[in-house]
Amino acid sequence: MSKKRGTIHWRDIGVPFAVLFAALALWEALVRWKNVPPYILPAPSVVFEKLIEDRELLFSSLMVTLGVTFEALVVATICGVALALLIAQSKWLERALLPFAITLQVTPIIAIAPLLLVYMQPGNAVLVCAFLVAFFPILSNTSLGLASVDFGLRDLFDLYHASPWQKLIYLRLPSALPQFLTGLRIGGGLALIGAIVAELAAGASGQGTGLAYRIVEAGFRLDIPRMFAALALISLSGLAIYGALAALSYVLLRGWHESARADQE
Amino acid sequence: MTVLDLADAQMTASALVSLRNVGKTFPSGLVALADYDLDVRQGEILTLLGPSGCGKSTVLRLISGLASPTAGSINWSAPQIKNNIGFVFQDATLLPWASVFNNVFLPLQLSGLSRETASPRVNEALALVGLLDFSRSLPRELSGGMRMRCAIARALVTRPALIMMDEPFAALDEVTRFKLNDDLIMLKRQFGATIVFVTHSVFEAAYLSTRIMVMSRRDGRIIDEIEIDPAIPRDDDYRSSKTFAEVCRRASHALRISIQEATR
Numbered sequence: 001m002s003k004k005r006g007t008i009h010w011r012d013i014g015v016p017f018a019v020l021f022a023a024l025a026l027w028e029a030l031v032r033w034k035n036v037p038p039y040i041l042p043a044p045s046v047v048f049e050k051l052i053e054d055r056e057l058l059f060s061s062l063m064v065t066l067g068v069t070f071e072a073l074v075v076a077t078i079c080g081v082a083l084a085l086l087i088a089q090s091k092w093l094e095r096a097l098l099p100f101a102i103t104l105q106v107t108p109i110i111a112i113a114p115l116l117l118v119y120m121q122p123g124n125a126v127l128v129c130a131f132l133v134a135f136f137p138i139l140s141n142t143s144l145g146l147a148s149v150d151f152g153l154r155d156l157f158d159l160y161h162a163s164p165w166q167k168l169i170y171l172r173l174p175s176a177l178p179q180f181l182t183g184l185r186i187g188g189g190l191a192l193i194g195a196i197v198a199e200l201a202a203g204a205s206g207q208g209t210g211l212a213y214r215i216v217e218a219g220f221r222l223d224i225p226r227m228f229a230a231l232a233l234i235s236l237s238g239l240a241i242y243g244a245l246a247a248l249s250y251v252l253l254r255g256w257h258e259s260a261r262a263d264q265e
Numbered sequence: 266m267t268v269l270d271l272a273d274a275q276m277t278a279s280a281l282v283s284l285r286n287v288g289k290t291f292p293s294g295l296v297a298l299a300d301y302d303l304d305v306r307q308g309e310i311l312t313l314l315g316p317s318g319c320g321k322s323t324v325l326r327l328i329s330g331l332a333s334p335t336a337g338s339i340n341w342s343a344p345q346i347k348n349n350i351g352f353v354f355q356d357a358t359l360l361p362w363a364s365v366f367n368n369v370f371l372p373l374q375l376s377g378l379s380r381e382t383a384s385p386r387v388n389e390a391l392a393l394v395g396l397l398d399f400s401r402s403l404p405r406e407l408s409g410g411m412r413m414r415c416a417i418a419r420a421l422v423t424r425p426a427l428i429m430m431d432e433p434f435a436a437l438d439e440v441t442r443f444k445l446n447d448d449l450i451m452l453k454r455q456f457g458a459t460i461v462f463v464t465h466s467v468f469e470a471a472y473l474s475t476r477i478m479v480m481s482r483r484d485g486r487i488i489d490e491i492e493i494d495p496a497i498p499r500d501d502d503y504r505s506s507k508t509f510a511e512v513c514r515r516a517s518h519a520l521r522i523s524i525q526e527a528t529r
Contacts, residue, residue, distance in 0.1 A: 152358035155331050159352050160375040160423075170371070174362050255403050256361040 042225040047232060050225040058214060058226075062233050065195055065210040068123075069241070072130030073191040077184060079131075080138030088146040088172070105136035109194055113201035122202045126210070129198030134191035141183025145176025178257050181249040188241040196234060280304040281342050281427060281459050282328055288336030289323050297323040299484040301337070305427070305461055309495070310453060312462045312474040314516060316524050320485030321463040325352075325429040328461065351420030351428035351458070355435055357412035359404040359419075365391065366400040369418045376423070383422075390418040393452060410441040417449070421456060430462045434469065446472055450499050467520065471512040472499055479519035481526055488526075489519035 024044045030036070031043040038046050051058065083101070087094040109129050116125040149172055157167050199212030211230050218226040253260035284303040290296050297320045305311055305328070313321040326332040327339060329350045341347045359368045369390055373383040391397045394414040404412055413433055420428055430449075434442045446469060453460060464470050470477045475495040479488045493512055503509050 150358070152354050152356055153360065155326075155354070156352070156358055156371075157375070158331055159329060159350065160372045161348070162375045166375055170374070171360075174360070177362075256405055 039222050039224050042228055046225050047228040051229040051232065054226060054229065058211070058229060058233060061209060061211045061214045061230070062237065065192070065199065065212070065234070066237060068126050068130055068195040068210065069188075069191045069237075072127055072195065073134050073184075073188055075127075076131050076134035076138055076187055076191065080135050080183065080187070081142050081180065084139050084142035084146055084176075085168075087143050094143075101136060101139055104132055109133050109197050110201060113198045116198075117202055126195055126198040126202060129201075130191045130194035133194035133197075134187035137186040137190065138180070138183040141179040141186070142176055145179030146172050148179070149175045178249075178253055178259055181245070181252065182259075185242060185245045185249060188245045189238055192234070192238050192241060279307050279342060281307050281346060283340045284324070284327070284334075284337065285340065286337035287327060287334045287339065289320070289327060289332065290335045296484055298327075298334075299336075299486075301485050302487075303478070305459060306476075307342075308457060308459055309475045310460045310462060310473055312464060312470040312477045313480055314464060314467065314470045314477055314520065315480035315485075316482050316520070317465070319480040319482045319523065321480060322431050324485070325431050325461060325463060328427075329429050346426045349423050349425045351423065351425040353413070353416050353420050353428065353430045353433045355432045357404065357409075357416040359412060359415055361404055364401050364403060365396055365407070365415050368404065368415055369422050372419060372423045386422055386424075390422040393421065393455070394418045394448070408441075409437050410445060413437065413445060414448070417452070421452065421458075424456070426458055428458050428460045430460060432463050432465065435465065442469070447499070449473065467513050467516045470516060471509055472504065477512070477516055479516060479523060481523050483526055488523050489515065491515055491519075 028043045028045060031041060036043075042050070083097060087097060109132060112132065113125065113129050116128055119125075120128065153171055153175070154167075157171055162170070195210065196212045199210040200216060203213070203216055211234055214230045215227050218224070218230065250260050282305045284301055287298055287301040287303075288296070289298040301320075301324070303324065313324060315321050323332065327334055329352055330347065331352075360371065363371070366387060370380065370383055370387045373386065374380075388397060388400070391400055394417055396411065396414055396418060399407065399411065404415065407415065416433070434445050437445065449460075450473065462470075462473060471493070474491075475493055477489075477491040477493070479491075480486070481488050491512055493508070497503055497508065
């Protein structure tokens with residue numbers, strides 16, 4: 001029997017949480033039973049204690065990493081959409097600009113980061129790294145959306161002699177919205193990864209602010225519980241970013257696009 | 266006599282648009298139409314009947330300006346008719362993110378009318394197709410028949426003199442199709458627009474049309490032209506009448522010739 005539209009069954013939330021708690025309990029039990037020292041593998045309870053104990057330090061670092069992530073995502077969104085619009089206007093612009101965007105995408109960010117650190121302040125280098133990885137999925141998905149307008153609707157707008165501007169506002173941008181939101185969801189996760197990678201590359205020159213630096217620092221001190229605590233915060237941040245962007249996507253596409261309707265049926 | 270031969274046809278109505286020696290060859294080399302002549306007469310429901318790929322939809326696209334002929338000419342009795350053509354596509358072709366009201370408002374919005382100015386006309390068109398109570402609904406919330414009604418309302422909202430309908434009811438079930446056929450005749454009576462209708466269905470063509478042109482599978486040549494007295498009421502009695510049966514027989518025969526030509 002199908003469930004009612006819009007209702008969330010307890011199993012949707014309960015099952016993943018149950019599996020998570022079972023895994024953590026198993027981890028805790030194994031560590032205690034085998035007497036594994038915390039500098040090899042800390043128990044989840046020890047990681048949680050460390051998270052509470054170092055909360056000020058870890059959360060201030062989290063805010064720095066999230067700040068860079070969001071700044072990078074905003075800039076990547078503006079630049080990605082702007083470039084996608086330019087490319088959509090002219091095949092010449094597409095030929096001229098797309099190879100550069102692809103080159104940036106296929107070059108591993110970990111290889112670019114040290115070079116950026118030579119030319120820029122560490123803070124700016126981290127921001128640029130996060131921007132570079134978030135930019136391409138937004139650009140490519142938005143471009144795809146702008147180019148994938150239904151032929152019938154194109155004919156309809158041609159029939160009523162719509163101007164290029166009217167086609168853009170009333171047809172192409174709304175048509176591209178689902179693909180843009182997919183790009184944004186991918187870009188959100190990648191911006192966090194880019195920020196973390198760049199912070200790792202910056203290392204000691206990163207002025208000791210972001211979460212990745214806390215991981216490196218804890219590694220030097222063999223403070224493995226703090227490494228796990230920082231790692232848990234990064235994972236939770238990634239999940240929160242993905243969840244927030246998925247919710248935005250659901251709100252904007254609810255009722256008319258298959259991707260949002262599939263969740264309702 | 267209600268079913269007339271071409272030679273007997275009374276050519277009293279004036280041509281709204283005339284196609285002369287029109288050809289359409291696609292860049293791939295495919296010839297969709299060659300030396301095609303057609304007069305669309307004021308006030309008629311002209312049905313183009315033929316097998317898939319015979320060029321029926323191409324004729325509609327050429328008349329509406331969505332495609333350009335590669336040969337021949339298209340002549341209009343008045344240029345303003347050309348700039349205000351209604352089109353109902355095979356799919357309803359609605360903006361999925363826009364409400365029923367906004368979909369019907371679209372042609373007026375594109376012509377620069379404000380929502381306030383256009384609102385009475387949009388509501389009038391929605392009322393005509395029985396969708397006034399659904400003006401806030403999204404297309405996905407409507408049935409196939411209701412979506413098509415919305416597309417018809419959108420085609421009517423600019424009050425065009427000429428409406429193109431490209432197999433609009435092909436994807437609908439028989440009951441909905443019959444109902445929409447009746448609604449279309451009623452709307453035609455109210456609006457008085459000229460309609461060029463494309464269909465695969467002999468029965469639909471016989472029921473709706475005042476003139477049927479059966480097209481050849483090869484290059485769109487006309488195989489037969491059947492005139493039906495517009496004064497005959499289109500109702501259940503007509504569906505079971507001898508006239509209806511005769512139109513269907515003659516259209517089916519022409520269609521069979523068209524298909525045989527294609528396979529030869």
